[in-house]
Amino acid sequence: MGKGKTHRGPLRRQRAKPLNSEWQHVSEVLLAITIRIPPPLRKFTGGAEVAESDATNLTGLFESLERQFPGIKKALCAEDGTPHRFVNIYVNDEDIRFLGGAGYAFEDGDEVLLIPAIAGGV
């Protein structure tokens, strides 16, 4: 139950590591992450099922989606970026809460899935 980034999807590509001073501005390198948009949110995306973002963390992701699709942020999180209780966020098949939640730093090639909580069991 650690917070290690151990569950990697098949498409994950390693982010280039800074090797020397030339790489000190690595944070400015644009990441590409993919977000799969569920049906309840497609009214914001003009029907698009997939979006892309260069966000580096969850708060940035919500901002980035809002810039692309005005109105969508309110459906996902509070003003301060706290995800709504019934919104589940997965990164490469893993619940983002196991990866550190808001503290998780997206990596190039990450695939993000947004889905409602689902009933079951017993």
Next chain:
Amino acid sequence: MNYHSHLKCRECSRRYPIEPMAACEECWAPLEVVYDYDRLRAEISRDAIAHRPPTMWRYHELLPLTGEPYVGTSTGFTPLALAPRLARALGAREVYLKNDAVNFPTLSFKDRVVAVALSKAREFGFDTVGCSSTGNLANAVAAQAARGGFKTFIFVPADLEPEKIIGTEIYGATLVQINGNYDQVNRLCSEIAQKYSWGIVNVNLRSYYSEGSKTFGYEVAEQLGWRLPQNIVVPMAGGSLITKINKAFHELRQLGWVEPHGTKFFGAQATGCSPITTAAKKGIAEIEPQKPRTIVKSLAIGNPADGYYAVKTILGSGGAGEDASDEEVVEGIRLLAETEGIFAETAGGVAVAVARKLIEQRRLNPDESIVLAITGNGMKTLGAVSGALRDAHRSAAIRPKLAEFEENYLGLASARA
């Protein structure tokens, strides 16, 4: 004669028509079926119900079907039995077992929810149905879908008990086994539900499916002589059953069919997957997800969708959450079987083990009435207890000789010498 009118978001109260929907489009919270209780109170009486056949459909006005049930017509009205020998073992005075281990047709409380969900699927015109499941739901959907002539896709974790795998495939359902835990299975199932126009009982039929759980609560009250128990211990996975028993008791009070006394709700989980009881012990409703590690696979949901409401039910009632280790669960299954002749699956062992702990801790009052929810049948989880029974065997097999029987089992060797 319909008394349900619409769906309502539990959080933002937004209204939706009676349609297949997974969650509120605004805040993604679960949707509740809303009934016209004033009209129900005026038109339906306890006496009318008493004269109906002994199935869950005797409460059909409180269920969200427009027409007659299509499947599961014999489901429900399982025994509520006084359990004096178990009560003595637990140090309690008045213990009842609500025994869905003998529910029809697949020996778990899930037959109730599936009877509603698939009948509703028929009303919505679905020809294909499915679910993600920890086992019991898979069995119930497979059996009742066969009966109803649906095409069926069922998604389960690949490490389920073999009894639950066989008890699904036998009905001709397409069983999709997934290398992952239930929460991962669920996620895939949700994506499938978004893409295909199928009736997934715990996704887009969830609002109707979960209403079936209320009948467990109605039956407990009616079988107690239209009286609510002072305490009820309920195993929790996604947290829906305990929430819906609470809704059932609330409705019965609202209809004036029971005295307005409160019932304390005690939620039970396995220690190896206890996100809801962990939150309840902290006294907060926010759930931290867990990675399940327990033999209690039917409760192994690390990210419980209704966990938030389950904790609120528990804390709001003055009850408590508690969990039991795998060893305690096995002891609980054996204690129930040896004292009352009821063989429950692992979730039943959780209910018994947690009741024992709570009584020892005096958080569950042994002088009050206590109902234990037995939700499934032990024949489905034989592997959980086979090891413990093997260890308990006194000796190896004997030859068919009277002397060997007496020597090995009656300790009479010297008497015959």
